[in-house]
Amino acid sequence: MENEHNTVRLTVAQATILFLKNQYVSRDGIEMPFFAGCFGIFGHGNLAGIGQALQEYPDFRYYLCRNEQGMVHTAAAYAKVKDRMQTFVCTTSVGPGATNMITAAAGATINRLPVLLLPADTFARRNVAPVLQQLEVEYSQDISVNDAFKPVCRFWDRINRPDQLLMSLPAAMRVLTSPSETGAVCVAMPQDVQTEAFDFPVRFFNKRIWRVPRLRADQSILHEAAALIQQSSRPLLLVGGGAIYSGATDILKTFMDKTGIPEVETQAGKGAVPYNFPGALGAVGTTGTSAANRLAVSSDLIIAVGTRYSDFTTASKTQFQADNIRFININIADFDAQKHFGLAVVGDAKVVLEELLELVSNYSVPAGYRQESLQLQRLWDLEVQRIYDVRLSPLPSQGELLGAVNELSSADAIMVSAAGSVPGDAHKLWRARSTKNYHMEYGYSCMGYEIAGGLGIKMAAPERDVYVIVGDGSFLMMNQEIVTSIQEGFKLIVVLFNNHGFKSIGALSRSLGSSGFGTRYVYPENNQLPGDKTTVSTDNTNNVLPVDLALCCRSYGAIVFDCTTYDDFVDAMEKAKHTDRTTCIHIVNDRYSDIAGHSWWDTPIAEVSTMDSVKKARAQWEEKRTKERFFF
Secondary structure: OOOOOOEEEEEHHHHHHHHHOOEEEEEOOEEEEOEEEEEEOOOOOOHHHHHHHHHHOOOOOEEEOOOHHHHHHHHHHHHHHOOOOOEEEEEEOOOHHHHOOHHHHHHHHHOOOOEEEEEEEOOOOOOOOOOOOOOOEOOEOOOOHHHHHHHHOOEEEEOOOHHHHHHHHHHHHHHHOOOOOOOEEEEEEEHHHHHOEEEEEHHHHOOEEEEOOOOOOOHHHHHHHHHHHHHOOOEEEEEOHHHHHHOOHHHHHHHHHHHOOOEEEOOOOOOOOOOOOOOEEEEOOOOOOHHHHHHHHHOOEEEEEOOOOOHHHHOOOOOOOOOOOEEEEEEOOHHHHOHHHOEEEEOOHHHHHHHHHHHOOOOOOOHHHHHHHHHHHHHHHHHHHHHHOOOOOOOOOHHHHHHHHHHHOOOOOEEEEOOOOHHHHHHHHOOOOOOOOEEEOOOOOOOOHHHHHHHHHHHHOOOOOEEEEEEHHHHHHOOOHHHHHHHHOOOOEEEEEEOOEOHHHHHHHHHOOOOOOOOEOEOOEOOEOOOOOOOOOOHHHOOEOOOOHHHHHHHOOOEEEEEOOHHHHHHHHHHHOOOOOOEEEEEEOOOOOOOOOOOOOOOOOOOOOOOHHHHHHHHHHHHHHOOOOOOO
16 A cells, blocks of 8 residues: 655646546446546747646647637537547646637536636746736736636636645546536646646545446435426427436437427437437427427426526527426536426436336327327428528528538538537538537537537547538638648548628628628728628629638648539538548538528617617517516
């Protein structure tokens, strides 16, 4: 047995890396290292500290990225594919390198995804202050830009002394591996402290297994949930990402099959069951299908599994309109389980559904309700195919291009997107054929996630094809990780829809009476950025900027297919399957061809205006807002 007084002299940075590479997780008897390595960009703040430690421990693989925000997106996407059982460390220099991570850290926390951030910090000993890139404030000597991480992280600490590491890193690991508390974790490391040596206990670096338990619900609450189901005539399963993280997909299908209860999905929950499984009605809420939303409006019981009830899911609290509506909220997090004043069934989705099914084994929905759900499912599938088969000219529609990607990719491929009009269209139209086939970052809907996230997905599942669907707006926000994908040999197929501006916000602007103002990439006219003058498909190619996005991808080393027509696009899709590195398929698509919505989203409109179009939109908004509900 090791003597607890045995020590080893290491720098703080060396001790950090040695500790992290010995952290493991286990669930259902499956054990794996929690960290797959470290992403980073070196600067003066971390080069001689964390950078030197990574060089000293080469078995903890270091990956050089191109953008600090991007690498956190990559880590979060990786963790999502791994069901939160594995993630990456992200290291940056001090100052702007550190704060570049904040946006993506917020995304990780909102999406309940574990990522460990190690931003460098200014000197703890202070005698040479102000150092390069230090923020000074008059009222404190103990604030740096890294304090800005506090609102977006689930755990935050700053290591001002080497011995603080002994308490801080285990505390960080507890949060990272907790299904209910996980998110971004920040441990800020002053530049000088990283390099300081300390006699650390040898046992601190022993292999540690963090067990992820499957928490079972309170039995009395579970029986109450069973009673609500048995009393319901129009129940509906509302499935979120927590069901996928739990591995509850098989029991969900069994639950649906045995009870006949239909299922609808959030953005994070899409793919929990295949699109063609009986009773799978697809997307619900603001970006939902007509099938899902029609049943949701009249359902008397919502059985929510692993969702946080975003406003897109609830259509801004207008989606569920039955007078006697009740909610059963199955969630590992009590915070989410208590929403909508529902019956909070706090526990792991998989085991809760297993135990709940035993209690309702004799229950089946009324035959008429089952037939209604199946008929709505069939009708929606016909509508999807109709949209897939559109051949708009002269520019193709986004719907038909999404259909081509869906139909020409394999069932086990992964499609990733995040922002703009793609999430709304894909949520309705994408036929998810396998778990993880659909990967949408819509908790934060962060422009720029797509390519960086695609890299993380490919690293997590290198055997699967990864299709990154990104609009020109998001592409211009962040595209640098194409270079990293080529550097590391992780092939992505980047499908770049170009409509010369913000297609989604342009459509929203027009619906709010603002005519697409400020949403097009065009030259100013009379010292003013023009809005949408017409609604013909050629309008979004007039007066556009001379930006060549296809050439941009080619300059990074990607293989590029620059398409003009739908047939070009289909041909490029086939060729892209056989290329040897990251490939970009670029096409200009129609700005004005939209997929009809089947619900509402509360976007407040100016209460007073001289514009008649805004006045009209305001009147419509006031009428629709009357349907927003409180659930008591």
